[in-house]
Amino acid sequence: MKNIYLDNNATTPILPEAIIAIEDMLTNYGNPSSMHEAGRIVKEKITAASENIASLFNGNADDFIFTSCATESNNTILKSVLFQKYNFTPNIIISNIEHPAILNTAKFLAKNGIDVTFLPVNSNGVIEPEDLKKALKDTTVLISIMTANNEIGTIQPIEEIGKIALEREIFFHTDAVQAAGMMNFDVSSLPISAASFSAHKMYAPKGIGLLYIKNLQKQKKHITPLLHGGHQGNGLRAGTENTIGIVAYGAAAEYMKKNLDTEISYLKNLRDSFENKVKSEIPDIKIHAESAPRKPNTSNISFKYIEGESILLGLDMDGIKVSTGSACSTGSLDPSHVITAIDTDVEAAHGSIRFSFGRTNDESDIKYTVEKLAKVVSNLREISPLSKK
Amino acid sequence: MSTNWAYNDNVKSHFQNPKNVWKENEESFDADGKGEVGSPACGDMMLIMIKVKDNRISDFKWKTFGCASAIASTSALSEMVLKDGGMTLEEAYKITPEDIIKYLGGLPANKIHCSVLGDKALQAAIDDYFDKNKLANPFKQAVSEIICHCLNITEEDIRMEVLEGAVDFETLQQRTKISTVCGKCKDNAKNVQQKYIDKYYAETIYKPE
Incomplete structure (x- = not known):
């Protein structure tokens, strides 16, 4: 695994x-x-x-x-x-x-x-x-x-x-x-x-x-x-x-004092590569705050028609660790206060996944993740009453 | 992979390989009855479609938007209903969230609300079957006892709120406004709520001394 x-x-x-x-x-x-x-x-x-x-x-x-x-x-x-x-x-x-x-x-x-x-x-x-x-x-x-x-x-x-x-x-x-x-x-x-x-x-x-x-x-x-x-x-x-x-x-x-600039550009490249791949391979997504200044390692994406906890657990079965703003993951019944603050569409918060990269990740991780993610998302969409066929 | 997953193995297996799920569009399943409950805004939505033959449910297909335990609960429900040639409509109508949770071998307390939609959707599908065929519906329950007369809130409403996570009176009040008018029902409402809290959460809620 x-x-x-x-x-x-x-x-x-x-x-x-x-x-x-x-x-x-x-x-x-x-x-x-x-x-x-x-x-x-x-x-x-x-x-x-x-x-x-x-x-x-x-x-x-x-x-x-x-x-x-x-x-x-x-x-x-x-x-x-x-x-x-x-x-x-x-x-x-x-x-x-x-x-x-x-x-x-x-x-x-x-x-x-x-x-x-x-x-x-x-x-x-x-x-x-x-x-x-x-x-x-x-x-x-x-x-x-x-x-x-x-x-x-x-x-x-x-x-x-x-x-x-x-x-x-x-x-x-x-x-x-x-x-x-x-x-x-x-x-x-x-x-x-x-x-x-x-x-x-x-x-x-x-x-x-x-x-x-x-x-x-x-x-x-x-x-x-x-x-x-x-x-x-x-x-x-x-x-x-x-x-x-x-x-x-x-x-x-x-370590960081010596390497910060390299770390930043490394993370930004990984994140951008990830987002480009997701955009080209998975339809009906929304990248939150995409055009805002963001820290270089963070990508928060809502996948329409499906719910975040099931995406998270689907990815977990493939060894990929992410987090979600879905209500079901927080223990309360309310989804992420951050996504609901920027998006009037509550469904977006329920289907949001945060990918936050670090210095131990590399391009092969991105490739593997997008491949598995596309599969998990399409499987869940297949059984969702909200997906239009 | 480590053995301790977010849910038990049975839930996990239903999530990984959901049974009786309908992957085509809903129109292509010629349903005798269809029930849809929940909403995307709540984070849970379920569609159940049934076929009825000789007063038994001969086929059961579903679609779910929701978390892993919502998906597993609907899958488990479909298995329960279709077992041994299908339940009678009456048996199916009587399934409760507790039955589903028991069948799954338990759910974490904060996930109980994810399993309450399945039985509601199934009842809605059976109601729809009777409506479509212009038959009298023998199962639709007489109205549950009214607890808060000012706001017309029934014991069933309170039970549902508890299942949906209202485990203290403040939360119940925020959601239903119960006993905020004359206030006379407050003690009774608290007792009714406590009855269901004890029933559903007895072992999982932390109660400081």
């Missing part, structure tokens, strides 16, 4: 360089906070790793805090609004296609008295800066808009959004999880206040996230830690560091 992993927006396989770093760290058990040699050795290794990570994102290592995942980073930023003492009801603005780590945290804030604006995207899945301007209130204290969407891959106009926010001294956070390692993301030149990242979306292990705060020492006052305790994470994230995760993340960042 083939194993073709096309779900790299969910998580990525670990880089060989990162595996070596993990193996080396397994016997380095020291606590980086300890003064003795065992501690100092580990401290040195995680410092080097943070520098590699900071260098990939072109930032100052002191402005990055390690967390357990990007969900934690996102929660830290959003929930801080609850603890600031405002003499008015603060407003926050997020897009309506954010990841659940932002969306559901914002809903939690709304339940706790914060005024939350869910800003709609256009039919390409992109925020219109003019819409953002209109949504701004005197009470807006935080804007959080993702850099790239996990389901359809659309890239938001972060520079324009950031300028609008910072001109008005509004804290601007971006969930950059899907951008890291698949796009250039330069924290120094981008007009952002904070950004969230996750190691496992960039060929490092799960359980390690990152929160970037520009000029952390100065901005610290706006942030309330979720975890109180030791001095780690500049006092913003207590708890002994995940040293194994950090060094692996550092190794992946070091």
Whole structure:
């Protein structure tokens, strides 16, 4: 059985360089906070790793805090609004296609008295800066808009959004999880206040996230830690560091710093080749946000007349791993909030499949996938009451 | 391939090799009765076509738009109905979602709603057979007991909502607006809902102490 992993927006396989770093760290058990040699050795290794990570994102290592995942980073930023003492009801603005780590945290804030604006995207899945301007209130204290969407891959106009926010001294956070390692993301030149990242979306292990705060020492006052305790994470994230995760993340960042441009064009070629093949071999499809700026590895396609979960499981039987926005896969009865936000046709969401490529895929994977996909789709269409014969 | 699939082997096999599926256009099957339920917007749609001979279902073909368990459920239903020379119309009309789930050897709790369309489509096909032949329909149930008199919501409506995943009262209310007018039926409605939750989900819903 083939194993073709096309779900790299969910998580990525670990880089060989990162595996070596993990193996080396397994016997380095020291606590980086300890003064003795065992501690100092580990401290040195995680410092080097943070520098590699900071260098990939072109930032100052002191402005990055390690967390357990990007969900934690996102929660830290959003929930801080609850603890600031405002003499008015603060407003926050997020897009309506954010990841659940932002969306559901914002809903939690709304339940706790914060005024939350869910800003709609256009039919390409992109925020219109003019819409953002209109949504701004005197009470807006935080804007959080993702850099790239996990389901359809659309890239938001972060520079324009950031300028609008910072001109008005509004804290601007971006969930950059899907951008890291698949796009250039330069924290120094981008007009952002904070950004969230996750190691496992960039060929490092799960359980390690990152929160970037520009000029952390100065901005610290706006942030309330979720975890109180030791001095780690500049006092913003207590708890002994995940040293194994950090060094692996550092190794992946070091690799990516050297190879990012090659990786990007490699992924884009694969994705474009895939979409061209699908377009020529399978009728009645819709590629979501095809003309919008998208991260190079993502292709989200709706197949008319059939349902996504059955496509996913059909492909799974051929060893191909993808994901779907269909209701049946989510455990709820509602299909993807992202596809329904950009497409009025609910059926499109039920029949949507996300193919997200990664550095371990190659052209032969694409060929095999399109061949199997065409078969699965035609078999399901044959038994669908919606297909016209 | 690993052995633990999203569903049990029986469901998987019906999904991989669906039985009695009709691959041509529906007109080319000269149906005695036809039933179609669901909608593409809901993510599930089923078409069942039957032939009737001597009060038995002699042929059963179907088409489904839906997830793997919806496809497997319809396939399983067709097998159940056609077994041993075909069920009588009465036997077929009495099939419930529970019968189909049992036949399949179980479905995950969040998939139960995918199997409830099959029996509805089959009943619709049998109703259609009686209508077409201008025969009295002896099976159409007397109306189920009304629980919410303000909004005319029956026990059957509540049962269907529970099957479709309304496993707390808030959800049931969002979907049906039950007991939002005078509110007098609230306790009774909750009890009826609980009865079906216990029936369908007893072992699968996590209940914190």
